[in-house]
Amino acid sequence: xxxxxKKVDREALALIAKGSTVLGAGGGGDPYVGRLMVQQILxxxxxxxxxxxxxxxxxxxxxxxxxxxxxxxxQEKFPSGKEIPKLIEMMERLLERKVEAILCIEAGGLNxxxxxxxxxxxxxxxVDADAMxxxxxxxxxxxxTLGGMGATPMAMVDDKGNGATFDTISNQWTEKLARALTxxxxxxxxxxxxxxxxxxxxPYLIEGSLSTALDMGRILDEHKSGAAHALAxxxxxxxxxxxxxxDVERRSDAGFTKGKLVLEGQLDFDGKGMDLSxxxxxxxxxxxxxxxxxxxxxxxxxxxxxxxxxxTDMVKYGLSVHVLGLPCDPIWRSxxxxxxxxxxxxxxxxxxxxx
Amino acid sequence: xxxxxKKVDREALALIAKGSTVLGAGGGGDPYVGRLMVQQILxxxxxxxxxxxxxxxxxxxxxxxxxxxxxxxxQEKFPSGKEIPKLIEMMERLLERKVEAILCIEAGGLNxxxxxxxxxxxxxxxVDADAMxxxxxxxxxxxxTLGGMGATPMAMVDDKGNGATFDTISNQWTEKLARALTxxxxxxxxxxxxxxxxxxxxPYLIEGSLSTALDMGRILDEHKSGAAHALAxxxxxxxxxxxxxxDVERRSDAGFTKGKLVLEGQLDFDGKGMDLSxxxxxxxxxxxxxxxxxxxxxxxxxxxxxxxxxxTDMVKYGLSVHVLGLPCDPIWRSxxxxxxxxxxxxxxxxxxxxx
Numbered sequence: 001x002x003x004x005x006k007k008v009d010r011e012a013l014a015l016i017a018k019g020s021t022v023l024g025a026g027g028g029g030d031p032y033v034g035r036l037m038v039q040q041i042l043x044x045x046x047x048x049x050x051x052x053x054x055x056x057x058x059x060x061x062x063x064x065x066x067x068x069x070x071x072x073x074x075q076e077k078f079p080s081g082k083e084i085p086k087l088i089e090m091m092e093r094l095l096e097r098k099v100e101a102i103l104c105i106e107a108g109g110l111n112x113x114x115x116x117x118x119x120x121x122x123x124x125x126x127v128d129a130d131a132m133x134x135x136x137x138x139x140x141x142x143x144x145t146l147g148g149m150g151a152t153p154m155a156m157v158d159d160k161g162n163g164a165t166f167d168t169i170s171n172q173w174t175e176k177l178a179r180a181l182t183x184x185x186x187x188x189x190x191x192x193x194x195x196x197x198x199x200x201x202x203p204y205l206i207e208g209s210l211s212t213a214l215d216m217g218r219i220l221d222e223h224k225s226g227a228a229h230a231l232a233x234x235x236x237x238x239x240x241x242x243x244x245x246x247d248v249e250r251r252s253d254a255g256f257t258k259g260k261l262v263l264e265g266q267l268d269f270d271g272k273g274m275d276l277s278x279x280x281x282x283x284x285x286x287x288x289x290x291x292x293x294x295x296x297x298x299x300x301x302x303x304x305x306x307x308x309x310x311x312t313d314m315v316k317y318g319l320s321v322h323v324l325g326l327p328c329d330p331i332w333r334s335x336x337x338x339x340x341x342x343x344x345x346x347x348x349x350x351x352x353x354x355x
Numbered sequence: 356x357x358x359x360x361k362k363v364d365r366e367a368l369a370l371i372a373k374g375s376t377v378l379g380a381g382g383g384g385d386p387y388v389g390r391l392m393v394q395q396i397l398x399x400x401x402x403x404x405x406x407x408x409x410x411x412x413x414x415x416x417x418x419x420x421x422x423x424x425x426x427x428x429x430q431e432k433f434p435s436g437k438e439i440p441k442l443i444e445m446m447e448r449l450l451e452r453k454v455e456a457i458l459c460i461e462a463g464g465l466n467x468x469x470x471x472x473x474x475x476x477x478x479x480x481x482v483d484a485d486a487m488x489x490x491x492x493x494x495x496x497x498x499x500t501l502g503g504m505g506a507t508p509m510a511m512v513d514d515k516g517n518g519a520t521f522d523t524i525s526n527q528w529t530e531k532l533a534r535a536l537t538x539x540x541x542x543x544x545x546x547x548x549x550x551x552x553x554x555x556x557x558p559y560l561i562e563g564s565l566s567t568a569l570d571m572g573r574i575l576d577e578h579k580s581g582a583a584h585a586l587a588x589x590x591x592x593x594x595x596x597x598x599x600x601x602d603v604e605r606r607s608d609a610g611f612t613k614g615k616l617v618l619e620g621q622l623d624f625d626g627k628g629m630d631l632s633x634x635x636x637x638x639x640x641x642x643x644x645x646x647x648x649x650x651x652x653x654x655x656x657x658x659x660x661x662x663x664x665x666x667t668d669m670v671k672y673g674l675s676v677h678v679l680g681l682p683c684d685p686i687w688r689s690x691x692x693x694x695x696x697x698x699x700x701x702x703x704x705x706x707x708x709x710x
Contacts, residue, residue, distance in 0.1 A: 090522075160524055160528070161523075161524045162521075162522070162523045162524055162528050162532060163521070163522040163523070164519055164520065164521050164522070164532060165519065165520045166517075166518070166519050167445075167517070167518040167519070168516075168517045168518070169515055169516045169517055173515070173517050176539055177517060177519060177536055177539050177540070180535045180536060180538070180539040181532055181535060181536060183535070184531055184532055184535040185532070
């Protein structure tokens with residue numbers, strides 16, 4: 001694998017924001033908004049230390065920080081700078097101890113960058129890992145659930161100053177209750193959940209994912225319109241389709257952005273069509289009616305002209321895109337994992353076929 | 356005023372359950388369910404000490420305990436006995452101190468009895484007071500809001516074992532967030548909110564309300580079908596109407612039971628009609644189109660044959676009832692209070708006219 005990063009400055013973070021949007025699989029928020037937030041907080045000279053999970057003490061408390069909600073709403077609610085310290089104070093009070101490092105719960109344009117704000121504000125390092133290796137729409141969909149770890153104690157704050165905490169009987173119940181509150185708070189909230197100890201959680205984390213996001217960001221910058229093919233080659237994926245957006249159907253439903261996308265083939269795919277379905281993230285894609293990829297593998301769009309990643313919120317009629325399929329982390333391919341995040345959970349009547 | 360009670364046994368509590376249902380103004384839960392719960396917890400010999408708020412130390416921590424949700428749902432969810440200790444532990448942890456007495460937040464068949472379970476389980480006294488002097492549907496509708504006191508820290512648990520806490524910027528926000536979670540928890544939850552210190556909160560509490568409920572329970576038992584007139588005479592109220600239920604329109608809306616009631620006059624009211632509207636509690640009543648009473652004054656129904664109080668959930672086609680109007684506590688008659696709980700808040704286009 002690639003070299004692991006040790007420190008992230010403003011420039012590196014801009015690359016991570018971009019690269020993590022590829023891992024975001026259509027969700028996880030807009031990389032430009034993530035970058036703006038970071039510029040505001042990190043400033044010119046600032047940097048954040050990055051650690052490997054193995055370099056922390058076995059019992060070091062690691063707190064994931066994330067925004068929860070529909071990405072479209074999340075990116076309209078710039079954190080004020082007060083939310084994160086409040087969130088961490090709430091968690092430290094519940095846990096009766098101090099946080100030693102910050103973790104990204106998922107990879108995505110917003111949720112790979114916002115945790116850097118937390119690390120910078122608290123003056124502690126961020127862990128080069130996450131708990132999905134991609135983005136997923138619901139909060140129980142993390143590798144830590146496979147490890148039997150609980151989402152609670154969880155804390156949640158909104159941009160107005162309201163806060164709540166949860167202590168639930170299952171991660172599915174945490175999702176249910178926290179989702180209802182997120183909607184009531186206006187569609188998005190800042191959360192900290194799955195407090196973990198470094199040692200016991202290590203077997204379940206996707207290690208090196210910030211380094212991977214940085215590498216992907218570099219590939220995007222170097223290869224521009226050729227980035228989709230370069231990413232496919234580097235990460236064992238495949239360009240599933242190239243085409244122009246003919247239709248986007250997008251609706252807000254129970255706190256999520258759900259919808260469908262129809263593409264009209266171009267270049268190698270001239271004369272063919274592709275359908276994609278999404279719930280924040282892309283869930284499945286069909287070419288001429290044949291299923292070509294499903295969750296938990298990553299389906300992600302790149303602008304065919306610029307190579308920039310395109311989220312389900314950004315995609316527009318007329319845009320030419322490459323549809324990139326990337327294999328998910330092997331942890332997502334067990335029967336238990338497929339039950340948690342596979343196509344049937346989302347109501348797609350198909351078995352998971354690994355890319 | 357009546358003598359204040361010092362101790363409540365099973366028999367006294369049955370009277371309180373019944374009498375508080377009159378104060379519940381159509382809401383606050385079924386007195387029979389309240390009584391069943393108490394029989395289960397208090398047993399044959401058990402009793403709970405009752406204190407006056409003035410007898411507590413100035414800085415004694417007093418915790419209100421209540422069920423939140425639509426009464427119809429609340430009474431189907433018998434507390435398991437585990438909820439209250441968990442709730443109190445959550446509050447004590449947030450407040451970093453021990454609770455010294457329990458308070459009823461409102462008067463009503465369920466919410467005047469459930470706090471006795473808490474007092475019995477914790478082995479501490481219950482305060483002879485409450486924060487409404489009646490029942491109201493929303494949690495910001497307490498005298499403590501008029502005193503500038505906050506609903507949070509608040510804790511909430513459901514019958515499955517899920518818990519949540521809130522820390523909000525206003526009592527209206529607490530209502531909004533806690534209501535959403537109550538719905539998600541299945542329509543009802545056990546809550547503790549408005550943690551108060553005895554001294555500073557005293558000017559805002561309705562003192563002696565458990566004693567009043569007990570006295571009302573005695574009047575109901577003694578006067579049977581004549582209870583409505585006896586209560587009107589004793590408490591400065593008026594029998595607003597006597598009639599048979601001709602129509603009940605009841606629906607579940609955003610966690611509340613809302614609806615309308617149409618009565619066909621009998622006896623003194625023969626040939627006339629009365630309309631009543633409710634949201635858990637009765638909000639307003641019109642005789643032949645003329646408004647005769649509105650919130651915050653109490654509008655309550657008593658079975659014309661047995662004298663038993665009838666809640667908005669119990670009322671049925673064909674039942675003969677007396678509609679009793681009772682003046683609310685004077686604290687509810689200021690302009691600020693009318694803004695909080697008056698008819699216009701509930702969308703009734705009329706000014707409050709005191710009974």
